[in-house]
Amino acid sequence: xxxxxxxxxxASLLVAGWSAAPAGAAGGCRHQWTELTSLHGENGNPEGxxxxxxxxxxxxxxxxxxxxxxxxxxxxxxxxxDFARRWGGLELLMYxxxxxxxxxxxxxxxxxxxxxxxxxxxxxxPGVLPDWLHEAFHxxxxxxxxxxxxxxxxxxxxxxxxxxxxxxxxxFLDEVAAVANADRHYALAQPGGELIDSAELSEx
Numbered sequence: 623x624x625x626x627x628x629x630x631x632x633a634s635l636l637v638a639g640w641s642a643a644p645a646g647a648a649g650g651c652r653h654q655w656t657e658l659t660s661l662h663g664e665n666g667n668p669e670g671x672x673x674x675x676x677x678x679x680x681x682x683x684x685x686x687x688x689x690x691x692x693x694x695x696x697x698x699x700x701x702x703x704d705f706a707r708r709w710g711g712l713e714l715l716m717y718x719x720x721x722x723x724x725x726x727x728x729x730x731x732x733x734x735x736x737x738x739x740x741x742x743x744x745x746x747x748p749g750v751l752p753d754w755l756h757e758a759f760h761x762x763x764x765x766x767x768x769x770x771x772x773x774x775x776x777x778x779x780x781x782x783x784x785x786x787x788x789x790x791x792x793x794f795l796d797e798v799a800a801v802a803n804a805d806r807h808y809a810l811a812q813p814g815g816e817l818i819d820s821a822e823l824s825e826x
Contacts (some may be wrong), residue, residue, distance in 0.1 A: 634723055651698035659686035660707055669717035671725045671770060675716050675782045683708050686719035705787065711785035718795040719780070722773060722802040724811045729817065731762065734823035741826070755821050761814035769807040775799050 666677045676769070682705070691696055719727060742749035751759070776798055783794045802808045 628818045642758050651702070653693060653700055654694050654698065655686055655689040658702065658709070659683060659690060662686070662709055668713055668720070669723040669726065670716050670719055670775055671723050672716070672780050673718060675712065675719075678781075679709075679712060682712065692817075694780065695719065696746045701712055708786040711788060711791050714788070715780070715783060715785055715791045715794065717792070719777075719798065722769075722798055722808070724762070724769045724808065724815070727811075728762050728766040731759070731823075734818075735759065738823040743801045755818065758817040762811055762818065764809035765814070769802070769805055769811050772805045772807060773798060 663683060666675060667683070669676055686705075686709075689702075739749035779794065784790045
């Protein structure tokens, strides 16, 4: 839907583009783990309403940090390659779900709204949203949880997606998209989100 397309592309590159050096001494392998965790840590946890995926990302990051200090030659080569594929696939899945995650989009918008209000007050202005933007927030607050509830059944399978296989990730995202695009709450939420985007509340 909005805001997150560049990060989806980045996640795709992480899946396709990672290549560790051949296995060697433990120190060299630790350097590879450092590069991998730095690569994924740059943008941080993709977050989202699917808590199981958020927790999995945190667990993978914690393991990567541990391997920076304690990796042995057994953790090199195919081991780190497989871990990198799964981590990249997890991010691809998480970013791909953002488009349909109206509660997440609402949380981002609410943060931007608070930023805008605080900034206006610094300028000596009351920081009151115009009526059209107030209505857009009202619409999104109303429809976001309803939309996500419709996705509950399909999203229950998110934890079982084999994130190391891009085709399976893509197939699951297609399944989620089909359910979301058939949902009237999702359709009603989108215009409100697009109006909020047009206001550029996050700008200084």
